[in-house]
Amino acid sequence: MDISVWFFISSGLFLGWSLGANHAVNVFGTAVVSKMVKFRTAAIISGIFVILGSVISGAGTTKTLTDLGSINAIAGSFSVALAVGISVTLMTRAKLPVSTSQAVIGGIIGWNIFTGSPTDYTSLTKILFSWVASPVIAAIFGFLIFKLMKKTVLKWKIHLLRLDNYTRIGLIVVGALASYSLGANNIANVMGMFVSAPLFKDMHIGNIITISSVHQLFLLGGIAIAIGIFTYGNNVMETVGTDLYKISPITGFVVVLAEFIVLFLFTSQTLEAFLLKNNLPSFPLVPLSTTQAFIGAVIGVGIAKDPSSINFKVLGKIAIGWGVAPLTAGLITFISLFFIQNVFEQKIIHPVPYEITTSVISKLNAERIETKQINDLLGQRFLNNKNFLNELKYRFDYDSKQIYSIFNYALIDSFKIDSSLVNTLPEKYDFTETEKNQLKKLHGKSFNHKIDFEDAVYSNLPMWSLSADKLKDKAILEKKIIIEELFRVSIKNKSSSK
Amino acid sequence: MFLKKTRKLETQIDEYLDLVITGGLIFKLGIRCYLDNQIEAFEGHLKDLRKIEDSADDLRRNIEIKLYSRTLIPEARGDVLGLLESCDKVLNITEETLLEFSVEIPNLLPELKNDFNDIAESSIACLENTVSGIRAYFKNVDAVRDYVTKVQFYKKETNKIAERIKRTVFRTDHDLSFKIHIRYFTFHIERIAEESEDVCDRLSIAIIKRLE
Numbered sequence: 001m002d003i004s005v006w007f008f009i010s011s012g013l014f015l016g017w018s019l020g021a022n023h024a025v026n027v028f029g030t031a032v033v034s035k036m037v038k039f040r041t042a043a044i045i046s047g048i049f050v051i052l053g054s055v056i057s058g059a060g061t062t063k064t065l066t067d068l069g070s071i072n073a074i075a076g077s078f079s080v081a082l083a084v085g086i087s088v089t090l091m092t093r094a095k096l097p098v099s100t101s102q103a104v105i106g107g108i109i110g111w112n113i114f115t116g117s118p119t120d121y122t123s124l125t126k127i128l129f130s131w132v133a134s135p136v137i138a139a140i141f142g143f144l145i146f147k148l149m150k151k152t153v154l155k156w157k158i159h160l161l162r163l164d165n166y167t168r169i170g171l172i173v174v175g176a177l178a179s180y181s182l183g184a185n186n187i188a189n190v191m192g193m194f195v196s197a198p199l200f201k202d203m204h205i206g207n208i209i210t211i212s213s214v215h216q217l218f219l220l221g222g223i224a225i226a227i228g229i230f231t232y233g234n235n236v237m238e239t240v241g242t243d244l245y246k247i248s249p250i251t252g253f254v255v256v257l258a259e260f261i262v263l264f265l266f267t268s269q270t271l272e273a274f275l276l277k278n279n280l281p282s283f284p285l286v287p288l289s290t291t292q293a294f295i296g297a298v299i300g301v302g303i304a305k306d307p308s309s310i311n312f313k314v315l316g317k318i319a320i321g322w323g324v325a326p327l328t329a330g331l332i333t334f335i336s337l338f339f340i341q342n343v344f345e346q347k348i349i350h351p352v353p354y355e356i357t358t359s360v361i362s363k364l365n366a367e368r369i370e371t372k373q374i375n376d377l378l379g380q381r382f383l384n385n386k387n388f389l390n391e392l393k394y395r396f397d398y399d400s401k402q403i404y405s406i407f408n409y410a411l412i413d414s415f416k417i418d419s420s421l422v423n424t425l426p427e428k429y430d431f432t433e434t435e436k437n438q439l440k441k442l443h444g445k446s447f448n449h450k451i452d453f454e455d456a457v458y459s460n461l462p463m464w465s466l467s468a469d470k471l472k473d474k475a476i477l478e479k480k481i482i483i484e485e486l487f488r489v490s491i492k493n494k495s496s497s498k
Numbered sequence: 499m500f501l502k503k504t505r506k507l508e509t510q511i512d513e514y515l516d517l518v519i520t521g522g523l524i525f526k527l528g529i530r531c532y533l534d535n536q537i538e539a540f541e542g543h544l545k546d547l548r549k550i551e552d553s554a555d556d557l558r559r560n561i562e563i564k565l566y567s568r569t570l571i572p573e574a575r576g577d578v579l580g581l582l583e584s585c586d587k588v589l590n591i592t593e594e595t596l597l598e599f600s601v602e603i604p605n606l607l608p609e610l611k612n613d614f615n616d617i618a619e620s621s622i623a624c625l626e627n628t629v630s631g632i633r634a635y636f637k638n639v640d641a642v643r644d645y646v647t648k649v650q651f652y653k654k655e656t657n658k659i660a661e662r663i664k665r666t667v668f669r670t671d672h673d674l675s676f677k678i679h680i681r682y683f684t685f686h687i688e689r690i691a692e693e694s695e696d697v698c699d700r701l702s703i704a705i706i707k708r709l710e
Contacts, residue, residue, distance in 0.1 A: 035572035160578075160636045160708075161504045161511075164571045248573055 008074045009194060011082035013224040016190040018088050019100045020050070020228020023186070025237045026259065026294040027178040030252025031171040032237050036164075039234045045172060046179040046233075047226030053183025054222030055215055057267060058191075071111055075346035076337065077193040080107040083332035084189075091325060092236075099289035099325050102131065104189040106326025110333030115349045116386035118404040126284045131322065134262050134288050135296025141258035142300025149254060150304075167249045174256045178290070181263035183222050185288050191221035251301055258297035263288055276471040351383040353412040355448070360409045363451050369402050381412070415453040415487045419443035425486065429479050435463060439483070450484070457483065507570070510561050511636065514582065515629050517554040518589050521547055522622040522629075525592040529618040529687075532599050533611050544596045551593045558582050577704035581632050584697045588625055591693055595686040604683050605676070610663055617659040617687050623652040624694035631701050635708070642705045649698045656691035660684045 028042035071077045084100065084107045091098040105127055112119045153163070200213035211219075247255065265271065265283045275282040302310050340346045356377045364371050373395040382388035385407075392398060392406060419440040425431045438461060447453040458464035458480070466473045528543035561582065565575050606614055631645030667680045 035569055038569075154639065157638045159508050160571060160574060161508050162501070164574075165501055165504050 005074065008078040009220070011078045011085060012191055012194055012221060015081045015085040015088070015100070016221045016224025017228035017231075018085050018092075019186055019190055020225035020230075021232035021236055022088065022092055022098055022100070022228075023182055023225075023290050024229040024233030026290045027182055027256060028171075028175045028233075029237045030247055030249065030255060031168075031175055032234070034247075034249045034252060036168050036171055036249045036252075037175070039237070041172075042175065043230045043233060045176050046182075046229050049176045049179035050183035050225045050229065051219065051222035053180035053185075054187035054218045054225065055183075057180070057184035057269070058187035058218045058222075071108065071193045072350045072352070073347045074194070075340050075344075076111055076115070076348035079336040079340050079348060080104075080111050080193050080333050081190075083107050083110070083336050084329045087325065087329040087332055090328065091321065099291045099321065100186060100189050101127075101289040101292075102322060102325040103329035104192070106329035107333040108193065109326070110330035111337065111348075113330075114334050114337045116384075116389040117349070118389075118407040119400065120404055121401055130266060130284060130288055131292065134266065135292045135299070137265070138258050138262040138293040138296030139300030139303070141261050142255060142297035143304045144300075145254045145258055146251070146301045146304040149250065153250075164249075167253055170253045171249065171256065174253060174260055178256050178260040178263065181260055181267055182290050183225065184267045185263050185290065186225070187218050187221050190225065191217050247298070247301070251305075254301055255294065255297040258300060259290065259293040262293040262296070263290060273471065273474070276474060279470075282470070349385065352385070354382045354385075354388045354407065354410040355380065355412055356406075356410050357449060357452075359449060359452050359455065360406075363409050364406065367405060369405060370396050370398070374406075409449070409451050411450065412448050413450045413453075414446065414448055414489045415450070415484070416446040416489050417442045417444065417457075417487050421486050425482065429475075429482055431479065432463070435479075446489075453484070453487070454480075503568070504570070507561065507564050508636075510557060510564075511582075512633070514554060514557045514561060515585075515633060517550050517557065518585055518629050519626060521550045521554065521589045521592055522625045524550065525596060525690075526618050526622050528596045528599070530615060533606060533614055540596075541600060544593075544600050547593050547596055551589055554586060554589055558586055574704070574708060577700070577707060580700055581635070581697060581704065584693070584700060585628065585632065588628070588690060588693045588697065591686070591689050592622075592625075595683075595690070598683070598686060602679070604679055606680070606683075607667070607670070610666060610680070613659055613663045613666070614687075617656055617663065617684065620652050620655040620659060621687050621690040621694070624649050624656065624691040627652065628694040628697045628701070631698060635701060635705060639705055639708060642701060646698045646702055649694055653691045653695045656688055660688040 024043070024046060028037065028046055031037040032039050032042050071080060084103045087103050087106075088098050088100055091103075105124070109119055109124075111117070158166070194217055195214055200216045202213055203211040203216060205211070266288045267285060269285065272282045272285060299310060299315070337348050341348050356374060356379075358378065361371045361375070361378070374392065377391060377395075382391070388407070388410070389403065392403065398406065417439065422436050422439050425436070439457065442456060445456060447456065464476060464480070466476060524543050524547045528540050528547065531537075531540040531543060562579055565571065565579065571578060627645045627648040631642050631649065634641040634645060663684045664681055667677050670677070
């Protein structure tokens with residue numbers, strides 16, 4: 001691996017460090033500040049579980065982030081991570097409750113705007129929904145758990161010392177679980193933007209264990225977060241923890257438990273599968289802000305205790321932070337990308353070719369998107385996002401959603417079907433013989449657009465069509481991703497610029 | 499192991515409170531013996547009370563060290579230590595009062611015998627209910643209020659009896675020095691109730707903090 005890669009990735013590690021330093025307070029702040037758990041113990045437990053969460057469960061939420069914007073050049077990832085890291089640090093200095101998740105979204109959108117890449121508004125809406133939902137749900141859980149505790153634990157006549165012990169154990173367990181969720185939820189924020197940039201090679205230990213490049217990346221990010229907790233977590237706990245959230249150990253336990261539940265709801269792929277299996281509404285898997293969930297839970301417990309104790313000034317500050325965090329990160333990203341590209345002459349985006357074909361036109365027509373004006377672009381290849389975007393906008397006033405669809409369909413993404421690869425399909429996805437034979441029939445065919453590939457492989461075959469069964473649909477979509485990855489070929493050197 | 503250590507400490511706190519209760523009972527017996535002129539038995543009770551006071555001191559220190567060194571109940575530690583220490587103060591008063599009886603041998607009038615028995619009963623009732631209140635603080639917060647109310651009641655009763663003794667003695671033809679001597683002993687027994695009420699005041703605040 002090139003030594004410069006380490007330089008670029010350092011910004012992600014810096015972001016991980018600042019995240020660890022800032023967010024440790026959300027998982028162990030109440031336990032440490034109330035002297036129930038020593039900082040050293042908290043840091044060790046938190047560090048271990050953050051790393052485990054990052055490596056084992058980090059993939060779920062990363063998908064949503066990569067959907068939002070595929071930063072495919074390492075200098076671009078560097079700029080975004082650095083900008084987010086700086087804005088997080090600035091916000092902490094301004095004593096505004098900082099949300100790394102929100103800053104990251106701002107950074108990615110900043111990159112999209114600068115490079116002329118379209119933003120997936122479906123993913124963005126999902127994320128925005130979670131920003132509102134997570135503190136509200138955390139507040140509801142905080143309220144209910146506190147009421148339940150008051151009605152049960154205090155009535156059970158447990159000796160104060162024993163209750164203290166149980167609370168201590170509870171704080172450690174819930175802190176460890178919340179740390180796991182912190183890792184699983186936030187590794188996407190720290191390393192998500194480096195996923196598309198090729199950094200590591202898969203590591204094979206003997207013939208048994210393979211550590212994928214993504215897992216290596218997440219392990220590195222998890223370690224950075226853990227170091228942040230160790231080196232600076234205590235300072236933030238002492239300042240932020242005592243100023244903002246002075247609460248008793250039992251209340252602290254309720255808050256962290258409520259926070260963990262919310263993080264779990266929005267991160268767990270297992271839970272999502274369980275809910276879908278039982279025809280229950282599932283939660284979107286998106287990277288959440290632990291700070292928001294934590295503050296939501298504090299508010300919920302506050303309402304349960306005494307509604308008049310809610311500090312509206314603090315609430316106002318949080319609301320301002322919601323807007324300021326992504327805006328600042330977006331702005332700093334935009335400026336830093338300008339400098340990286342024009343002063344340091346680094347590639348902030350790998351050119352991805354686009355071409356409008358007849359199949360793209362018919363797909364757009366099916367979605368009732370105006371195509372008459374862009375018919376003259378048929379067969380032309382565009383290597384630059386901005387050029388393509390300008391050509392489209394020059395011809396018709398497309399809205400953001402339509403632009404995203406055109407970009408999505410026109411993207412040249414080469415596939416070649418090789419029947420010998422069919423047998424290498426992972427067993428855990430349960431590909432049927434019919435499905436495999438269907439793929440083998442298409443041996444030797446190649447495609448330049450994903451929509452053409454999908455049309456050839458999936459159309460008119462009932463086994464690939466989606467139904468109302470969400471669980472079944474999810475399995476089909478997963479299988480489709482596996483098939484795409486199997487037959488996708490590198491698009492390097494396949495395009496010629498306009 | 500963690501829970502085992504805590505249980506041992508719970509037992510130690512209970513043992514400490516048991517000593518305070520026993521101290522109160524011995525005080526009552528001591529006063530009764532003094533009033534019945536059984537000086538030898540009285541001295542025996544004083545000796546027992548001194549031993550109990552010493553053991554209670556040791557146990558309290560041990561509990562305090564454990565609470566601090568193991569950083570147990572960090573939020574309530576100050577309150578718990580305050581309660582145990584002020585409870586110890588009441589036990590000290592009972593021991594000091596018996597000692598003063600032993601040293602100064604006050605001449606208690608026969609007509610005051612019942613009143614002195616009553617004041618000892620009601621002031622120790624204050625102490626006993628205070629101890630029950632402290633036990634409830636640890637295990638059953640809802641019951642604390644009942645004990646606090648009882649302590650307040652017995653404290654008022656003690657004040658009434660003390661007033662009655664003072665009125666009786668100051669209306670006799672004895673020397674002023676004698677009258678003041680009796681008042682002094684009445685005041686000391688009354689102090690047990692006064693200090694118990696102070697412990698209960700602490701308890702009332704501590705319980706509000708626990709319920710927060």
